[in-house]
Amino acid sequence: MGNKFIRFLSEAATNKISANEKTTDNISKSNNNFEFTIYLAIPLVFMALLYSIYIYHSKLYINSLTSQQKVPNTLIKRAKRTNLLLLIIFSSLNLLIFFICLGLFLSGNINFNLLVLIAVGIVSFVFIGYAIYKYFKNISILSNIKVDNKINFKKFEEYSIRSVNPKQVFVNANKLINPRSIADETFDIFFNKKIKDKSLTNRNKICHTVANNSFKWSNYLTTNTYSQLNDNNDNLYFVLSCSFKMLVENNLFKDYDEVLTYFTNKWEEMVK
Known part of the structure; x- marks a missing residue:
């Protein structure tokens, strides 16, 4: 009788420890998933914000010229320089975010795995690719604007x-x-x-x-x-x-x- 009771207590303790270990594992997995989501979301949010700012300012600058009845050559030249500057700033900041993520990955951060790096890299280069497309599209628009410097x-x-x-x-x-x-x-x-x-x-x-x-x-x-x-x-x-x-x-x-x-x-x- 005593042996059965001792065996019962031993099994109960073992089951309790096993349940605690499972709970700990679940919490650990949940924390890892949360950290994974955070590591993935933060750079993507920053890149999306940069993209929105780039598109807004690029569109605003082009619209300010296309809405004018007369446009001097100096404004066209300035617009082309500004268009290039916006592209360089946007692309550089996107690459900076990617290289920060690459540094975290190479440092051995267990939660910043290869999947996060690949996702950030893909989004970063997609944004940069589209920004380059917008740059050349804007250059085409600027080239088609009729330059009129003369007034009466x-x-x-x-x-x-x-x-x-x-x-x-x-x-x-x-x-x-x-x-x-x-x-x-x-x-x-x-x-x-x-x-x-x-x-x-x-x-x-x-x-x-x-x-x-x-x-x-x-x-x-x-x-x-x-x-x-x-x-x-x-x-x-x-x-x-x-x-x-x-x-x-x-x-x-x-x-x-x-x-x-x-x-x-x-x-x-x-x-x-």
């Missing part, structure tokens, strides 16, 4: 353009990003911020900036209730006229006619 300076003799008031012309720099944006501001404030942001003090550099950005700024004009302007095909001339007056206000020129003469003589040189 006689338009500035028209009263409606010459009399425009920068304090009554409204712009919204967020229009291309969000067409519903209501962040309007008067052109004089907008102009001074642009010059200040670029820390420009040299008159020639400021005029060069105005000449090459006026095409883009013309798309920022809004028909605000209090605006002096309505929908008009002469937006570029309104923007330039406002810019001329702001250049005078900032004591860079004596008067409007002096600015007009300067831009008439230097225009092709500035936007080539």
Whole structure:
């Protein structure tokens, strides 16, 4: 009787230990699976985020050009450089993530196995491959944009353009990003911020900036209730006229006619 009881206790203890070992194994496997998921998810999430940022900025930059009626050659060249820079940054960051994962794998991390490395590698190179495709697609779009640097300076003799008031012309720099944006501001404030942001003090550099950005700024004009302007095909001339007056206000020129003469003589040189 005593032997049977002892055997019963021994079997019960053995079963208890076995059950505990199974529970421990299950917990260990669960933890390993969780760590595996984390190791796989983190790099993939980062790569997906990088991809979204790359596509967003690439599309935004291209749309800002294709929406313009006139595009100077300098903006096309700048867009091509920016397009290449975005590709290099995106590809480099993706490769960095892959090599970090490779380093973890080679260091012998038991949870960072070959399957994770392969998955990260495949996604990384798929993203880079598609980014390269987008790069060449954007280059093709940029190559098909009609470059138009010429403007009719006689338009500035028209009263409606010459009399425009920068304090009554409204712009919204967020229009291309969000067409519903209501962040309007008067052109004089907008102009001074642009010059200040670029820390420009040299008159020639400021005029060069105005000449090459006026095409883009013309798309920022809004028909605000209090605006002096309505929908008009002469937006570029309104923007330039406002810019001329702001250049005078900032004591860079004596008067409007002096600015007009300067831009008439230097225009092709500035936007080539």
